[in-house]
Amino acid sequence: MAIVNRIGEFAEDMKTWRRHLHMHPELSLDCHETAxxxxxxxxxxxVDEIHEGxxxxxxxxxxxxxxxxxxxxxxxxxxxxxxxxETGADYASTIPGKMHACGHDGHTTMLLxxxxxxxxxxKFKGTAALIFQPAxxxxxxxxxxxxxxxxDRFGIEEVYALHCDPFTEEGVFSTAPGPIMAAVDDFHITLTGKGGHGAFPHECIDPVPCALSIGQALQTIASRNAPPRDALVVSLTIFNAGHATNVIPESVKLGGTVRTFDPDLRDLVEKRFHDIVAGQAASFGVTADLEYQRNYPATVNHDAQTxxxxQVAADVAGAGKVNAQRDPEMGAEDFAYMLQARPGSYLMLGQGIGPSCHHPAFDFNDDVSAIGASFFARLIETRHGV
Known part of the structure; x- marks a missing residue:
């Protein structure tokens, strides 16, 4: 493995930085101490210039x-x-209820x-623009x-990012041209009927059967409306109704997530949501409120940059440790916005098999920090060699 020698020399410093960041996690835009x-x-x-805020x-x-x-x-x-x-590490988070469970402490360390x-x-021409991003x-x-x-402000022409991968052997890079991460939409549905005694349903307008029917009908979007070869996930993850066995609730709340790659399919899914919710509500005599929120677009890698x-990853890790045809996955990434603004590529770096991202036992593998840093460095030197 062709880790840059100089980076290897300060790998212990990188471990110290990473573990400091791990002990002091911050959420969303409130990354003041991290920044x-x-x-x-x-x-x-x-470095030549630092722009904050x-x-x-x-x-x-x-x-x-x-x-x-x-x-x-x-x-x-x-x-x-x-x-x-729940890692049990001696450098575990010092902030109750917060932790680096997705490797962002490692990503920041690799870029540092x-x-x-x-x-x-x-040893390069031009300029490297290092983007440290919150939220x-x-x-x-x-x-x-x-x-x-x-x-535009910094004249960035291409943009690249790296994410750790706890499902892949340590030191293996993977990516692919085209869509690599899905677009993500969220939905919340509130159904309101007329509550009452569970022994007298005829005197009520029960929203529960309507909610059950909507939950089933939403699954037909993937099975009966989407082209069979197009990837689509519709997951109903929230179903809140009632608190007592003998009370028909006044309302039911549903919620979940939708994942797509194709923009036209994304439009179709949203339309079908409105049709299904309105139609089912009318048939059961309840009122319905649907909030359908579009979030991150699909993360789409550009061919030439990928x-x-x-090639750079192969120079660092060896050709046998680069998978250039990684299967797209239904997770989402806001790096998508940067790839919409500029050509570039998003890659994964295997850190060895372990707990998944967003699991309380997840921890970034410090042994891959020098590999990721070497990739970033070689990318700049290769693209802008002197």
Whole structure:
């Protein structure tokens, strides 16, 4: 494995940084201490410019190479999750109810490692734009940073990101051209009837049978409305009704998530939701309120940039440790907004088989930090070689 020698030399420093971040998780846009730690390290490294306060706590740092050239963006997410940690690690979260359960502490560390190396060596032309982003897990800090103009402000021409993968052997890169992560939509349905005594249903308008019927009917969108070859997930995950065995409830609340890749299918699903909910409510005589919210779009890798990124990954890990035809998955990523704004690619880096992301026992594998940092560094040097 061709880890950059200099990065390997400070791998223990990277472990220290990562574990500090792990002990101090922050949520959503409120990554103030995390951003402060990042900025402190960047100043130590001697980067050329540091821009703070983008998307409240986001940071963009610029490192200029030897001569004019293109500007390439490298992105890492910084936020944690509202989960009580169960790793048992001696560096476990010190904040009750919060933990880094998706590896963002590792992503930030890998980009800091690349920053240290690039600022020291500057064996490239052009500029590396390092994007430290909050709120990937919540409201889309990537979207906010794009809306606040980072691509134009810093002249970013291409953008790349790396995510740890707890389902793949340590040190194996994987990606693919085209859609790699799904679009995500959420829905909330409130059905209101007339409550009453469970022994006298004829005097009530029971919303429960309607809710059951809607739950079944929504599954027909995938089985009867979507083209069989198109990936679609409709998951009903919330069903709240009643509190007593002898009381027919006044209302029922449903909720869940929808995942798609194709924009036309996404439109079809939303239309069918409105049709099904309105039709079922009318047939059962209840009133219905549907909130259908579109969230992150699909994460779609660009062909040329993905081919380039896989070549760099092969240089770092070896050709046998790069899967360039990774199957798309139904999770979602707000890096999608950056890929809508600029061409680029999103890759996964295997950290060995273990608890999944968003599990309370998940922990980033420090042994892959130098691999990820080397990938970022080599990507800049390869794209902008002197």
């Amino acid at each position: 402060g730690f990042v900025v402190e390290r960047l100043r130590e490294f001697g 983008i998307a409240q706590t986001g940071v963009v740092a610029l490192i200029r190479g030897q001569g004019d050239g293109a500007v390439t963006g490298l992105r890492a997410d910084m936020d944690a999750l509202p989960i009580e940690e 490692g690349a920053a240290r190396y690039l600022a020291e060596t500057r 990937e897990e919540t409201i889309g800090g990537g979207r906010i940073m794009v809306e606040e103009g980072i691509m 081919e380039f990124a896989t």
